[in-house]
Amino acid sequence: MNASNSNPNSDPNPNSPAPAPKPRYTLLWISLVVLSGSLLVLRAAMAAQGDGGAAAADPAAQSLWTTVGIWTAAILTIGVFSFLYRDNPLYKVCESVLIGVSAAYWMVNGFWTSLVPQLFGKLMPGLVREYALPAMPVSTTPGLDFALACVPLVLGIMLVWRLAPKGGWISVWPIAMIIGVTAGLKLVSSIESDFMAQLGATMRPLVAMNGGFDFWGTIAALVGVVGVLTVLTYFFFSVEHKGAVGKTARVGVWFLMITFGSAFGLTVMGRITLLAQRFEFLFKDWLHIG
Amino acid sequence: MTTTQHNAGGSAGGSSFLARLGNLDRRWIFLAMGLSIAVPTLLKLRFPEYPSPMSKATFDAVESIPEGAPVLLSFDYDPASAAELQPMARALVHHCASRHQKLVFMALWPLGKQQADKTIETVLKPFHPEYKEGVDYVQLGYQSGNEGVIKLMATNIPAQYPTDASGAALKDLPLVAGMRDLSSFKLIASISAGYPGAKEWVQYANGPMPDAFKVVGGSTGVQVSQLLPYYPHQMEGMLVAVKGAAEYEMLVEAKYPIAQPEVIGQGRVRMGPQLVAHLLMIGLIVLGNIAMVAGRSRGGAR
Numbered sequence: 001m002n003a004s005n006s007n008p009n010s011d012p013n014p015n016s017p018a019p020a021p022k023p024r025y026t027l028l029w030i031s032l033v034v035l036s037g038s039l040l041v042l043r044a045a046m047a048a049q050g051d052g053g054a055a056a057a058d059p060a061a062q063s064l065w066t067t068v069g070i071w072t073a074a075i076l077t078i079g080v081f082s083f084l085y086r087d088n089p090l091y092k093v094c095e096s097v098l099i100g101v102s103a104a105y106w107m108v109n110g111f112w113t114s115l116v117p118q119l120f121g122k123l124m125p126g127l128v129r130e131y132a133l134p135a136m137p138v139s140t141t142p143g144l145d146f147a148l149a150c151v152p153l154v155l156g157i158m159l160v161w162r163l164a165p166k167g168g169w170i171s172v173w174p175i176a177m178i179i180g181v182t183a184g185l186k187l188v189s190s191i192e193s194d195f196m197a198q199l200g201a202t203m204r205p206l207v208a209m210n211g212g213f214d215f216w217g218t219i220a221a222l223v224g225v226v227g228v229l230t231v232l233t234y235f236f237f238s239v240e241h242k243g244a245v246g247k248t249a250r251v252g253v254w255f256l257m258i259t260f261g262s263a264f265g266l267t268v269m270g271r272i273t274l275l276a277q278r279f280e281f282l283f284k285d286w287l288h289i290g
Numbered sequence: 291m292t293t294t295q296h297n298a299g300g301s302a303g304g305s306s307f308l309a310r311l312g313n314l315d316r317r318w319i320f321l322a323m324g325l326s327i328a329v330p331t332l333l334k335l336r337f338p339e340y341p342s343p344m345s346k347a348t349f350d351a352v353e354s355i356p357e358g359a360p361v362l363l364s365f366d367y368d369p370a371s372a373a374e375l376q377p378m379a380r381a382l383v384h385h386c387a388s389r390h391q392k393l394v395f396m397a398l399w400p401l402g403k404q405q406a407d408k409t410i411e412t413v414l415k416p417f418h419p420e421y422k423e424g425v426d427y428v429q430l431g432y433q434s435g436n437e438g439v440i441k442l443m444a445t446n447i448p449a450q451y452p453t454d455a456s457g458a459a460l461k462d463l464p465l466v467a468g469m470r471d472l473s474s475f476k477l478i479a480s481i482s483a484g485y486p487g488a489k490e491w492v493q494y495a496n497g498p499m500p501d502a503f504k505v506v507g508g509s510t511g512v513q514v515s516q517l518l519p520y521y522p523h524q525m526e527g528m529l530v531a532v533k534g535a536a537e538y539e540m541l542v543e544a545k546y547p548i549a550q551p552e553v554i555g556q557g558r559v560r561m562g563p564q565l566v567a568h569l570l571m572i573g574l575i576v577l578g579n580i581a582m583v584a585g586r587s588r589g590g591a592r
Binding site for chain 2: 029081084085109110113114118134135137185189190192193194197198200201259262263266267268269270272273274275276277279280283289
């Protein structure tokens, strides 16, 4: 919870009263974890496994692999939660499994969704169609496709050249191209959607009329304009932030803080949803309770 | 709550309680948070939802397009965000199908295709059996390329997707055979968890063609603050995390009831634990601050 709890020696104020000895809850926590774990496993072992409540009613939905999958997911979920008690070998295993599976997945995904259809499929379409992607459409311009595919092939080889002991500078050229293309792609869309369109959305009547005087619309317009101007003032560093500029910037800071608070609140909501969904899985799919 | 010092003198009553609170083992808080979510989940607590303007605008955007018009649904998320986004995906598909919209599914995330398949299996096939693949809906699947996919689709859909996910040529599928570019759609809905997602749909689809179609989005709580500036001018409606999903579910179910309400009720089920967990969190923040202030006044720290 705090630095002084985990490391009493790190107290920055040597004159403050000594912290009280922390109660020894270890035995209590271990008993709680073991008891809960035993009850969960017992309940899960007695329950019919399957996809939610449907499995209990429909024996056809039960299968050995469904059961194995649900148990694996449940053990991994509990393994990750076990970190809340303290770091432990089960958590380490879960963490390693996640990293390993993710790395392998992205490698395989990149190979089969980018390299095979978009590079090898253009360079040697017959071979790829025969052994990898039978549904790959037949191109009407195979020669042009081959020539165009040679460009990313060469750039790709140049990019991985940085792994070679000599000639690392060769990889700078494809990186330059990636940066240039990305900047070109983003520039137009950013000016169009994030600058011009946003300016248009900000320039609106301060007194909102919606069939008559719209009080809340007017308040929203005022808050929007004041927020934009004060936050821009805060980020305007060519003038020292004192006097009227300083006060305006101070208002801008309040707008920023409210924005960050709102973003944090939304993040918390997302995390709670994830936890709720995990509990739903454990209760419904694994334990069949509730 | 972070630097409270224990009152070694052991003053009685509230002061002692606050001192202990400042020294509370964090695992009690984890346990309380776990219970605050587990108990409402088990009890299936539900609370009434009142639709926000953004959820209402999303509903109205779907209602405003002609019945039977083509809709593009982009599933830009993976199972890690399904807890927040799958409820809104289900409700959106049920809403569109109830209005007989032609549905084109696609994904900018590799596992988005599986999420779309899951939605088709859970909502479209059981509750809208009249939908025929290739005629009423098409699953285009995933293509790598991030925003490049959108950019190419804006001018030439068959160049980006020569076939659907099952390998059938687009020209052989009646629904998409005549589609040239994104202007063939009346509505584009991106359910997104990050990059690439709803932001890129606004930038690369709505930007060049602002009047060709409507764009609505559903997003995770983490991403919402990036998308809020686009509402309501560049994005007609937005579903904000699981709260937006719950509100939208309520609007959809009120007008288009479904035989098994729980199929489009996940968002509302997950709002029960939200309320209890938020109340706990607010209580802990207030208590923690009281303990911190009390600790400062006792210990004279800072």
